[in-house]
Amino acid sequence: MNVFARLDSSAPLSGDERMLLESVRKLAREQIAPRAGHYDRTGEFPEHNIGQINKLGLNALFIPEAYGGAPLSYAAYLACVREISKACASTGVIWATNFHATRPVVDFGTEDQKRRLLPVIARGGLASLVITEPTAGSDATGMRTTFRPEGDAIVVNGTKTFITNGAHADLYLVFGKWSELGEGKAAISALVIEKGAAGLEVVREEDKMGLRASSTAALAFDDCRVARANLLGAPGEGLKILLASLNRSRPSIAAHALGIARAAFEDAVAYVNERRQSGRRIVEFQGIQFMLADMAAELAQCEAWLWYVARLVDSGATDFAVEASILKLRASDLAMRIATDAVQLHGGYGYCKEYRVERLMRDAKITQIWEGTNQIHRQLIGRSFTNR
Numbered sequence: 001m002n003v004f005a006r007l008d009s010s011a012p013l014s015g016d017e018r019m020l021l022e023s024v025r026k027l028a029r030e031q032i033a034p035r036a037g038h039y040d041r042t043g044e045f046p047e048h049n050i051g052q053i054n055k056l057g058l059n060a061l062f063i064p065e066a067y068g069g070a071p072l073s074y075a076a077y078l079a080c081v082r083e084i085s086k087a088c089a090s091t092g093v094i095w096a097t098n099f100h101a102t103r104p105v106v107d108f109g110t111e112d113q114k115r116r117l118l119p120v121i122a123r124g125g126l127a128s129l130v131i132t133e134p135t136a137g138s139d140a141t142g143m144r145t146t147f148r149p150e151g152d153a154i155v156v157n158g159t160k161t162f163i164t165n166g167a168h169a170d171l172y173l174v175f176g177k178w179s180e181l182g183e184g185k186a187a188i189s190a191l192v193i194e195k196g197a198a199g200l201e202v203v204r205e206e207d208k209m210g211l212r213a214s215s216t217a218a219l220a221f222d223d224c225r226v227a228r229a230n231l232l233g234a235p236g237e238g239l240k241i242l243l244a245s246l247n248r249s250r251p252s253i254a255a256h257a258l259g260i261a262r263a264a265f266e267d268a269v270a271y272v273n274e275r276r277q278s279g280r281r282i283v284e285f286q287g288i289q290f291m292l293a294d295m296a297a298e299l300a301q302c303e304a305w306l307w308y309v310a311r312l313v314d315s316g317a318t319d320f321a322v323e324a325s326i327l328k329l330r331a332s333d334l335a336m337r338i339a340t341d342a343v344q345l346h347g348g349y350g351y352c353k354e355y356r357v358e359r360l361m362r363d364a365k366i367t368q369i370w371e372g373t374n375q376i377h378r379q380l381i382g383r384s385f386t387n388r
């Protein structure tokens, strides 16, 4: 057993959760990983993978039993995100986004909303978390989408950009400003919009560097009328919902990054043990060993922090925003570095599409940008030490 197998066995999972994780690993190894190159080349949405994930009933993991789910711990969820992302980062984020958009309904929804909306996801539906706008990225509170109340309806107008699952979602958790509350942060509100709503248009899908099989869409809302019954919380409670949602999605994005990092590390180790130069396996050169040592040391530390944050969340902690930021920052910088080093260790072959590390390096880059860029996370972490 090597250091990573021991670290995996220290993850805070129950016996049942370990059994499920084994099924996810098998699925990832046998079904998802072999298709990842194809989906990357073609940019096709990975319907096959999503179908297989649903056959295993994985969406049920984050839905309470009363609404058709079979909930497991947050640690188990993170472990599954990491395994799926290790096999195919596009598929990993498609599945993880279902959690990001659905969890706020579990936490803040009314009984009626949970009863109507959660079974859609438990049965295998897709969801989108809809925050970013063309002129409001890092400063999400600068959003301009408006929610105008009109009797029993809310009329939505605005544009959103870079929305994961955007062209395929059954449910959209959309953030906008309540027209009667002005244009400040206090007006931010949250609304669930269902697939096919009149006035909701998928304007385009982005042609991206990496995660090529995950849909990243621009959406337009043009007098889109939604039943007021789909408003999550009260008008103006959106920022609270948004921040709570990001606190749980950031560790998940870190688990996604660590899946990419693990894949790159394992490919690098396999390659340096095979490749021979100057009559020796290149793993025998000290310069190569030092690179492996740095990769392994940082990966082990970061994974240990992943389980630390998972334990915090599972123990019911509510104040873990800085811990989540530290995890997102470190895991994503590390994924980019390990993927880049893995390409380096493959020499010229690493630059060619025949080897998976080429894709991993492209897939890793986004992890430093989304869910708060790493500049923003450094700011959040640093600011937390300012004396009041």
Ligand SMILES: Cc1cc2nc3c(=O)[nH]c(=O)nc-3n(C[C@H](O)[C@H](O)[C@H](O)COP(=O)(O)OP(=O)(O)OC[C@H]3O[C@@H](n4cnc5c(N)ncnc54)[C@H](O)[C@@H]3O)c2cc1C
Binding pocket: 097, 128, 129, 130, 131, 132, 134, 136, 137, 138, 139, 161, 162, 163, 164, 165, 208, 211, 216, 366, 369, 370, 371, 372, 373, 374, 375, 376, 379
């Ligand atoms: C593939 C993909 C999927 C995505 N999925 C989703 C999704 O599902 N839902 C969603 O709502 N959004 C999504 N996003 C949006 C993503 O979260 C934003 O791209 C990100 O928050 C950055 O916003 P921006 O692109 O507008 O960059 P900007 O905010 O314009 O940033 C540009 C640069 O300026 C820096 N910068 C900005 N402000 C500061 C500051 N205060 N201090 C220091 N530096 C700063 C940034 O770090 C960055 O380097 C996705 C994006 C991509 C590319």
